[in-house]
Amino acid sequence: MSASPEITPEIIDKHGITPEEYERIKEVLGREPNFTELGVFSVMWSEHCSYKNSRKELRKFPTTGDRILVKAGEENAGVVDIGDGWAVAFKIESHNHPSAVEPFQGAATGVGGIIRDIFTMGARPVFLMDSLRFGPIEGDSDTAKHNRRLFAGVVAGIAHYGNCIGLPTIAGEVYFDESYNGNPLVNAFCLGVLKHEEIARGAASGVGNPVFYVGAETGRDGLAGAAFASRELTEESKQDRPAVQVGDPFKEKLLLEACLELLASGCVAGIQDMGAAGLTCSTCETASRGGTGVEIEIAKVPQRETGMTAYETLLSESQERMLVIVKKGEEATVRRIFDKWDLPYAEIGSVTDDGMMRVRENGKIVVEIPAKKLADDAPLYDREAAKKVPTPELDLKSVKQADSHESLLRLLATPSIASKRWVWRQYDHMVRVGTVVKPGSDAAVFLVREANKILAATTDCNAIYCKQDPREGARIAVAEAARNLACSGAVPLASTDNLNFGNPHKPENFLQLREAVEGMAEACRYFDTPVTGGNVSLYNESPAGAIDPTPTVGMVGVIADEKHITTQAFKNAGDVVILLGDLGDELGASHYLKVIHGRKEGRPPRLDYATEKGIHDAVLSLIRIGLLQSAHDCAEGGIAVAVAECCLSADKPLGATIRLDAEGLRDDQVLFNESQSRILVSVKRANAAATLSLLAWRGISAKRLGEVGGTDLKIAVNGRETAWELEPLRAAWMDTIGELMES
Amino acid sequence: MKFAVIRFPGSNCDEDCVHALRALPNVTAELVWHKEEDLSAYDGIVLPGGFSYGDYLRCGAIARFSPVMQAVKKAADEGRIVIGICNGFQILCESRLLPGALVRNRGLHFICESTYVRVETNYTIFTNQGLTGSVLNIPIAHGEGCYMADEETLRDLNVHRQILLRYCDKEGIASEAANPNGSLQNIAGIRNRAGNVFGLMPHPERASEARLGSQDGNVIFRSVLEWHRRHSPLHS
Numbered sequence: 001m002s003a004s005p006e007i008t009p010e011i012i013d014k015h016g017i018t019p020e021e022y023e024r025i026k027e028v029l030g031r032e033p034n035f036t037e038l039g040v041f042s043v044m045w046s047e048h049c050s051y052k053n054s055r056k057e058l059r060k061f062p063t064t065g066d067r068i069l070v071k072a073g074e075e076n077a078g079v080v081d082i083g084d085g086w087a088v089a090f091k092i093e094s095h096n097h098p099s100a101v102e103p104f105q106g107a108a109t110g111v112g113g114i115i116r117d118i119f120t121m122g123a124r125p126v127f128l129m130d131s132l133r134f135g136p137i138e139g140d141s142d143t144a145k146h147n148r149r150l151f152a153g154v155v156a157g158i159a160h161y162g163n164c165i166g167l168p169t170i171a172g173e174v175y176f177d178e179s180y181n182g183n184p185l186v187n188a189f190c191l192g193v194l195k196h197e198e199i200a201r202g203a204a205s206g207v208g209n210p211v212f213y214v215g216a217e218t219g220r221d222g223l224a225g226a227a228f229a230s231r232e233l234t235e236e237s238k239q240d241r242p243a244v245q246v247g248d249p250f251k252e253k254l255l256l257e258a259c260l261e262l263l264a265s266g267c268v269a270g271i272q273d274m275g276a277a278g279l280t281c282s283t284c285e286t287a288s289r290g291g292t293g294v295e296i297e298i299a300k301v302p303q304r305e306t307g308m309t310a311y312e313t314l315l316s317e318s319q320e321r322m323l324v325i326v327k328k329g330e331e332a333t334v335r336r337i338f339d340k341w342d343l344p345y346a347e348i349g350s351v352t353d354d355g356m357m358r359v360r361e362n363g364k365i366v367v368e369i370p371a372k373k374l375a376d377d378a379p380l381y382d383r384e385a386a387k388k389v390p391t392p393e394l395d396l397k398s399v400k401q402a403d404s405h406e407s408l409l410r411l412l413a414t415p416s417i418a419s420k421r422w423v424w425r426q427y428d429h430m431v432r433v434g435t436v437v438k439p440g441s442d443a444a445v446f447l448v449r450e451a452n453k454i455l456a457a458t459t460d461c462n463a464i465y466c467k468q469d470p471r472e473g474a475r476i477a478v479a480e481a482a483r484n485l486a487c488s489g490a491v492p493l494a495s496t497d498n499l500n501f502g503n504p505h506k507p508e509n510f511l512q513l514r515e516a517v518e519g520m521a522e523a524c525r526y527f528d529t530p531v532t533g534g535n536v537s538l539y540n541e542s543p544a545g546a547i548d549p550t551p552t553v554g555m556v557g558v559i560a561d562e563k564h565i566t567t568q569a570f571k572n573a574g575d576v577v578i579l580l581g582d583l584g585d586e587l588g589a590s591h592y593l594k595v596i597h598g599r600k601e602g603r604p605p606r607l608d609y610a611t612e613k614g615i616h617d618a619v620l621s622l623i624r625i626g627l628l629q630s631a632h633d634c635a636e637g638g639i640a641v642a643v644a645e646c647c648l649s650a651d652k653p654l655g656a657t658i659r660l661d662a663e664g665l666r667d668d669q670v671l672f673n674e675s676q677s678r679i680l681v682s683v684k685r686a687n688a689a690a691t692l693s694l695l696a697w698r699g700i701s702a703k704r705l706g707e708v709g710g711t712d713l714k715i716a717v718n719g720r721e722t723a724w725e726l727e728p729l730r731a732a733w734m735d736t737i738g739e740l741m742e743s
Numbered sequence: 744m745k746f747a748v749i750r751f752p753g754s755n756c757d758e759d760c761v762h763a764l765r766a767l768p769n770v771t772a773e774l775v776w777h778k779e780e781d782l783s784a785y786d787g788i789v790l791p792g793g794f795s796y797g798d799y800l801r802c803g804a805i806a807r808f809s810p811v812m813q814a815v816k817k818a819a820d821e822g823r824i825v826i827g828i829c830n831g832f833q834i835l836c837e838s839r840l841l842p843g844a845l846v847r848n849r850g851l852h853f854i855c856e857s858t859y860v861r862v863e864t865n866y867t868i869f870t871n872q873g874l875t876g877s878v879l880n881i882p883i884a885h886g887e888g889c890y891m892a893d894e895e896t897l898r899d900l901n902v903h904r905q906i907l908l909r910y911c912d913k914e915g916i917a918s919e920a921a922n923p924n925g926s927l928q929n930i931a932g933i934r935n936r937a938g939n940v941f942g943l944m945p946h947p948e949r950a951s952e953a954r955l956g957s958q959d960g961n962v963i964f965r966s967v968l969e970w971h972r973r974h975s976p977l978h979s
Binding site: 250251342424425428430435436438742 | 752753754755756758759762763792793794796797798799850852853854855856882884886946948949951952954955956
């Protein structure tokens with residue numbers, strides 16, 4: 001080994017460690033750290049691994065409930081009971097920074113990482129979702145071209161990994177906004193299924209048990225990626241490309257099958273994937289959870305490159321690797337299974353009783369740190385939050401009323417609202433023969449054949465709302481996720497969140513984080529969807545500033561009976577269209593304001609929990625009785641966009657005739673307001689009266705708006721009718737993204 | 744009828760195929776590991792979709808050298824039934840059990856979507872339960888499914904009625920617009936000259952239940968079962 005560099009204040013600073021943190025390291029060790037140990041601390045105490053700036057906030061989330069089998073933070077992913085002895089493990093995780101500098105590999109390895117988090121729990125991964133954000137992709141500017149390149153690269157990277165490993169990508173969301181210029185968001189979600197007794201633990205239990213390294217060899221890729229992810233992106237970030245890992249989905253497929261086979265054999269005492277901070281994180285976390293120590297010999301680690309130092313080997317984030325603690329005497333089982341799958345493996349150490357993470361290099365100790373202190377005792381910070389300033393209401397008089405006909409066409413063609421068919425057509429969304437509702441409806445619906453359960457899943461976040469009022473925006477993100485599940489016939493079970501924010505050292509950013517977490521926590525309590533885990537991604541800034549706060553919610557629900565599966569598409573001409581909820585009037589922070597008037601301002605719509613929950617319960621009860629032909633929530637673009645989507649989602653587009661009577665309101669206000677707690681349903685004509693009286697009996701505000709049919713979409717506002725031919729509407733909604741990307 | 748569904752390490756439609764086959768009457772279907780060298784116990788062999796050995800080089804290029812492919816070739820030579828779906832079709836072409844090659848889709852993207860294919864002839868092991876000219880709704884999911892062959896091969900395929908499925912629109916017109924990947928002559932599936940080896944890009948196992956949106960894929964599986972029933976020694 002070459003001589004370690006001397007520890008200087010510059011080297012400490014380069015590792016992102018503050019002078020106070022360095023003092024704390026010396027306290028933990030009772031001495032000065034060596035260079036390798038400094039590297040180990042720098043990744044473990046980075047925001048990415050320790051959540052040092054956000055952990056105090058995260059404690060506000062509800063994490064318990066009757067159905068929660070493994071709580072958030074306990075293990076790599078939470079586990080939730082779905083009945084009959086079956087459970088699901090799911091989680092969402094970001095790969096924003098790597099995707100900004102290398103979109104294809106950044107996104108691909110993001111998918112790989114979240115899949116490992118799930119099978120580490122002993123669950124068989126069954127489907128994926130993705131929540132993506134990019135800068136605008138329209139136009140000829142260099143920025144737009146770059147955004148298109150990032151978008152194309154990320155989608156291709158997700159497709160590459162998910163398609164090859166054989167997991168369907170069944171849902172997700174993509175939004176475009178200037179605030180993501182230079183800092184796209186890539187949040188990947190994976191769900192797996194397991195029996196209650198199959199839950200695997202990431203603890204190094206059983207002193208003397210051998211520690212195995214399995215999977216791909218370690219190289220220099222992804223060196224200190226966790227630390228890279230905990231900085232702002234700058235012009236120089238491109239030089240960090242070596243911090244991005246390279247994904248090999250075929251190897252991960254082998255690793256997945258081999259690990260599940262190994263877990264089924266009963267010889268595993270503990271298992272943990274090597275994700276962020278690689279070998280370092282997996283050794284100290286397993287030791288910390290087990291209340292034990294782990295000692296490994298670095299020379300035994302399978303290596304792809306020669307001449308790697310202990311520092312490099314410990315901090316590498318090479319993909320497709322796992323750490324397995326095997327019950328003593330069962331070593332032959334590991335060899336048999338990993339030989340079968342032609343995967344590298346090595347016994348690299350053992351579990352000890354002294355609580356130390358000890359690393360040797362050819363026998364000589366190079367790292368010796370108390371594991372628990374390293375894993376769990378990172379400093380926690382109360383960052384300074386700016387003072388909350390209420391967002392002013394939108395002054396409607398300042399908004400010139402735009403032409404209704406043109407506005408709807410433009411809204412449908414805006415990439416954030418337009419159909420994402422160009423995206424999900426590139427994802428294998430049908431493998432595992434369980435996708436009963438394909439991408440493009442409110443929530444994807446998947447039949448998990450192993451468990452004979454039908455699950456619905458969605459991800460949601462309107463970042464304009466969050467920018468304008470992070471607390472209200474986060475509450476709405478949770479409510480909308482639950483609403484989407486209700487529309488597809490599902491009862492929400494639990495949620496996972498991906499908190500994407502700017503640099504927490506800036507008080508205005510920290511205020512956004514705190515407000516969003518508190519709003520989200522409150523809403524998750526109200527809808528009884530405890531948070532099972534998730535991910536925090538801070539430092540999402542480019543030279544132009546921070547991204548809009550984007551606290552993405554992933555939510556999973558169960559559909560009790562196959563007959564309850566409902567989609568957003570209108571089904572038959574002659575069906576009656578009914579609105580659950582009020583016509584609304586709130587245009588603040590709306591897409592109409594942004595797309596048509598170029599203004600991102602005003603207070604977002606207000607959420608009333610009781611009204612919202614009442615609507616969810618009502619739509620579910622109508623679904624259970626068998627009254628609904630379709631259900632779709634009103635979101636970006638308001639009722640006009642929602643009706644158009646119902647028309648255009650049908651196999652062959654269907655027209656509709658709609659009447660909206662709201663005296664005293666402007667046309668644009670009626671058509672495009674984004675007031676919450678509204679669901680658009682269609683029912684057979686013969687059932688319309690019964691549906692309305694059931695809703696009245698439940699005390700739910702509801703209106704008959706019109707009916708499905710005809711060759712046009714006609715909407716009359718206070719008696720003034722506008723008609724749209726279906727084909728131009730379809731083209732605007734369906735073809736826009738493809739045309740932008742393929743031209 | 745007894746099926747082997749070959750499991751290469753990167754197969755990912757293997758269990759889907761087993762599931763679809765087992766749902767049919769009088770069928771047993773088993774996963775068979777790619778290191779197996781003997782397939783004599785099976786009446787039919789399915790090479791399922793996926794990424795056999797990662798396929799970073801050329802789809803199916805490595806699979807052709809696997810131990811099990813020697814056994815598949817032997818079975819094909821003996822006249823037993825072999826079906827290659829998606830990656831399985833690519834492997835059959837790489838192994839020269841079927842002519843031509845499957846290259847990168849026109850437009851270069853991976854495409855997963857519902858497609859329509861027309862039955863070009865029903866006088867075959869694989870399509871006898873459909874009508875010639877009938878349209879089946881079966882999805883595709885591939886990055887390299889553009890069928891290419893030289894002119895002589897194409898002529899032979901046509902002359903010997905080896906083209907069993909062509910991409911078409913809902914009405915059965917094999918137009919350019921209905922061709923998802925740029926395949927020559929809209930070819931979606933072909934058989935060998937002897938008639939017992941069939942490769943197709945669409946995934947019949949994904950169209951095997953009404954709740955998946957289509958059951959048309961079962962036409963292929965039921966055709967094989969019907970042919971086997973008529974030709975089995977027990978049938979009189």
